[in-house]
Amino acid sequence: MKIRRGAEHMSVIIKMPAISPSMTAGKLVCWHFSVGDKVKQGDVIAELETDKAVMDIEAPEDGVLEQILVEGDTPDVPVETTIAVIGNGASAPALQPEVTLVETQPLTNLPATESDEPILRISPLARRLAKEFGIDTTLITGTGPSGRILADDIREAKAKALHHNQ
Structure with a gap:
């Protein structure tokens, strides 16, 4: 989806995709680019995970990753939530994140995990x-x-x- 912001600025809104018709949310695992990085159409810019699959999110066109609205390692991101903006690098009004954080109670009696275990990044x-x-x-x-x-x-x-x- 393209949003026009004046004659000199065109942005592409990246939304959380649905892997299946029944999918309502997924985990945004990580970003492979940072804000300000140039991306080319087809570059894998992020990874999304559901209980059934891991999927690459690709840049739909060439541009500059202007905004990341949902950070990596964010669980339960609703489908169709705007997660990033790719533009031509010209300054544009900032979009506000659509994700609403909900306060939860801390979990207790969880088994210890290996925090120093490296994350394996694999397509x-x-x-x-x-x-x-x-x-x-x-x-x-x-x-x-x-x-x-x-x-x-x-x-x-x-x-x-x-x-x-x-």
């Missing part, structure tokens, strides 16, 4: 290939943005393993 295709080829993704260094493991990284690891076993 959905790479995850599927790694499972199919039986490759341990924790042993692979990703070549994508922010060290993300890509399908080519999995294919290269498989080729190295085959070469090593000969």
Whole structure:
């Protein structure tokens, strides 16, 4: 969806997509770009997770990531919530976040978690290939943005393993 803000400024509003017709909310896992970064159409700018799948959110066109309205690691972001704005880099009026925070009671008696365990960034295709080829993704260094493991990284690891076993 494009919103015109004067003749010199055109913005693209990025909304939380629905992976399925029954989806009402999802977790915005992370951003691969920061405010002010240039993006190209098709660049994976963020990741969204539901209870069934992880999905890449791609830039719909070239521009500058002008605003991030929902931070990474935000659970339960309603579908159709504006999460970011891509523009041409010209200054524009700021949009206000649409997410309303609700005060909750702290949880007690939760099991301890490993907080120093690194977050594994991997594309959905790479995850599927790694499972199919039986490759341990924790042993692979990703070549994508922010060290993300890509399908080519999995294919290269498989080729190295085959070469090593000969």
